[in-house]
Every structure is written in C-alpha cells, then in structure tokens.
Amino acid sequence: MGTDARAAALEAPDDIDAINRLYRDKRWGDGLPVVPPTPARVERMLAHTQRAPDDVIAQVAPGFGAATVERIAINAVLAGCDPEALPVLIAATEAVADPAFNLQGIQATTNPVAVWLIVNGPAAERLGMSATFNCLGQGNWANATLGRALRLILQNIGGALPGEMDRATQGFPGKFTFCCAENEAASPWEPLHVERGFARDASTVTVVGAEGTMNMNTHSKEAEELLRIIADTMIHPPSNEYVHGGEPWIVLGPEHADVLKRGGLSKADVKRRLWELSKMRVDRLSVKDLLRARESRTSELGELKPDTLLPISVTPDAVQLLVAGGPGTHSIFIPSFGNTHAATREIEA
Amino acid sequence: MICSTAFTTLGRAQAKALGHPGLPIAVIPHPFGARSREEVRALAEQCVADIVKLVSG
Numbered sequence A: 001m002g003t004d005a006r007a008a009a010l011e012a013p014d015d016i017d018a019i020n021r022l023y024r025d026k027r028w029g030d031g032l033p034v035v036p037p038t039p040a041r042v043e044r045m046l047a048h049t050q051r052a053p054d055d056v057i058a059q060v061a062p063g064f065g066a067a068t069v070e071r072i073a074i075n076a077v078l079a080g081c082d083p084e085a086l087p088v089l090i091a092a093t094e095a096v097a098d099p100a101f102n103l104q105g106i107q108a109t110t111n112p113v114a115v116w117l118i119v120n121g122p123a124a125e126r127l128g129m130s131a132t133f134n135c136l137g138q139g140n141w142a143n144a145t146l147g148r149a150l151r152l153i154l155q156n157i158g159g160a161l162p163g164e165m166d167r168a169t170q171g172f173p174g175k176f177t178f179c180c181a182e183n184e185a186a187s188p189w190e191p192l193h194v195e196r197g198f199a200r201d202a203s204t205v206t207v208v209g210a211e212g213t214m215n216m217n218t219h220s221k222e223a224e225e226l227l228r229i230i231a232d233t234m235i236h237p238p239s240n241e242y243v244h245g246g247e248p249w250i251v252l253g254p255e256h257a258d259v260l261k262r263g264g265l266s267k268a269d270v271k272r273r274l275w276e277l278s279k280m281r282v283d284r285l286s287v288k289d290l291l292r293a294r295e296s297r298t299s300e301l302g303e304l305k306p307d308t309l310l311p312i313s314v315t316p317d318a319v320q321l322l323v324a325g326g327p328g329t330h331s332i333f334i335p336s337f338g339n340t341h342a343a344t345r346e347i348e349a
Numbered sequence B: 001m002i003c004s005t006a007f008t009t010l011g012r013a014q015a016k017a018l019g020h021p022g023l024p025i026a027v028i029p030h031p032f033g034a035r036s037r038e039e040v041r042a043l044a045e046q047c048v049a050d051i052v053k054l055v056s057g
Helices: A016-026 A038-045 A067-080 A083-096 A105-108 A121-127 A142-159 A225-234 A240-246 A254-262 A268-276 A285-302 B005-017 B035-055
Strands: A056-060 A066-067 A113-122 A178-182 A204-210 A214-217 A249-251 A320-324 A329-333 A344-348 B003-006 B026-028
Touching: A038 A067, A038 A083, A038 A240, A056 A083, A056 A142, A066 A067, A066 A142, A067 A083, A067 A142, A083 A113, A083 A344, A105 A113, A105 A254, A113 A121, A113 A225, A142 A178, A214 A225, A214 A268, A225 A254, A225 A268, A225 A329, A249 A254, A268 A320, A320 B026, B003 B005, B026 B035
Parallel strands: A113 A178, A249 A320, B003 B026
Antiparallel strands: A056 A066, A113 A204, A204 A344, A214 A329, A249 A329
C-alpha cells in the first residue's frame, strides 16, 4: 500500500535546546530529550530498508495514524536508534497492528501496560543487543533506543498521549522502553522464534502487551520445587489474566532454565506444570472481579463456583517462556494485559 | 458513543481521529466499579432517553 504522504519539513533553529523546547511544547516526546530528526538523519535511517518511505506499514490505534516507513524512521531518529535498527521497528509496527494483539485496548486502557519487544535470531547480535546481564535494565544502546522508538511510534503516530487517549492510571517505567533479546546461547530449549514457527536463522521481533516485572530470587536447585515457587508468584487475585484467560510470561535466568532442563523437562513440560500449579481458587477473586471472570470464562470452564480452580490461561501452551539474563538465581514474571496475544514478525534482512 | 466522564477525552479524541469530530457522545458518571447493579440500572434509566435522542437525532 502506498501513500503520497511524506513528512513535511519543519524549519527550526540550529540549537538543540530550542528544538527540544519545540518537541516538549508540541508533546512529541516521552519526557526525555530527543535527537533532532533532520532530513539527513532520516535518510541515513531509510537507507537500511528496501521499503519505500511512503509505504504504510500499519494504521496505529487508537488514533489510527498511518505509520509510513518514513514516520517510523523519524521516530527512530528521535529515540537515538542506530540506522541499522530500522527494520526491527518496521516489523514491530506491523506486529502491534495484528488484531490479536489488541493495540486499541493496550494503548487506551487504564492498565499499566507497555509493549515489550523481544528480538530473536542473528539481528540481535548484529545490532549489539543485550540478552545477558541487565538486559531489561539500562546501559545497552540498542535495547534502550529500540524500546524507546516503539513508544514514540505508539504515541506520535498512534496518538496515545497520556491523559488523552492513553488513559493509564499510573503507567510504569517500562512505558519509556522495554526491549531485550533472548539469550539463545544459554537456553536449553528451542528459541522463541523457532517455537513460533520461524527458521532458526531468521530474525524476528515479538511484541508483548506487558505489565511490570516481578523478580523471583530463589536458590532452588530442584525442578519441581522451582516450578512451584514460580507458579506461586504467578497467582495474584487482581489479575486480568485470571479474569480473562491470559498469556503470562516467565523470563527464566539461564541458571533456573538449567535446573529445569536437568530435571528432564522440555519447554512444553514446563509450560504445562506452571499452568497446572498456578491454578487459583475462584473465591480468591473479589466479588466484582468474579462477575468479570464469569462473563469471560463461563463458556470455557462452566459455572464458576467458589472452589473452582481458575487456570491463568486457557491452554498450557499460552504460558510463555523466554530465557534471558546473565548469571544469578533470578527469573522474572511478566504478567500480560490479559486481553492480548503476543505477535511475531520477521525482520527484513 | 457512550463514555463515562473519565473517558470522555478519549472518546472525543478517538472520534476526531476516525474522522467524526462532531460525533455526539452520551456522558455517564464515572466510576462504575464501586456501584451496585441497582445503582447502575438507575443510572441507565436516567440516561436512556438522552441516548435514544442521540441515536435517532
């Protein structure tokens, strides 16, 4: 699909402070200083895709602005991305527009939900991404700027401005940036993109409607015990996932993944055990939340009685596993928005 | 369109984004979560005439 819409050039003083004042006044930023998207910088970015600048990748909810390749590139410059990163953002923009992802809900909800980007395949190393220590923290340029660029795309093209169409009650820091690669080398199982049907040597980006991160520090060295502790963490009554049937994510540190592997468990085994162990009695929900759960899950589970055990997701394979991080006895639980399914797209080589 | 007061800004912005800046919006008090079914029913009865007017207008 093409469009004649190329971005209009805006004359601004050659002064970083004045340009940042302009972006601040226009609410074109995320609250942090931006890199001025001069035509030269945007052209350098565009050189890294075969797509035409006016190709429309998606209409981004809730404002349904047209995400042209050029507009994606402009936001990538604003965020400080390396030009080579553009194809990741094109694929991510296409992924968030997948109807199963429910971008409208994610962008406009009161829920604190960010879009988490997971990169798999050779692109991660090529772009210098971190999949090891502190991969969801600060310090890696590619991780930080890719997540930030997607946020700017969602806000500037999608129109989700806080207090206007973005109705988040508090939000959370992951809405500035939330991006990592999978530590494929340290994973005992097939990587995420292979599990999702892509070739091992393909590069992909997966988008997740993610709430915050909950750390699980345990020195457990026994697989069944470790699974019980993770499942206990997943159980929490004020959760959209139990209400709607969700898609919870567990990011296993390599040491915990190794414990599970040595316990003889495949990825599918781990998913099934976590799904079974994290079932929650219906009477742990508030009365009001039980009404919501009844609307969403009666057709799946029949009548919800106080002692009915609610699974966190409709099926065991909806429990999602990623291996990421460096040494240490930590894994993290990342609840999803609930009404969302992660989407994966291949990154243009 | 029907919005609770807390979501009217979203409703207006989205109507504009979708090319209907003048779309009439029925506004109902926020929040719902703390209200009983009876209270919600009473609110609906108060609003229904206005909503019918918007839809048929």
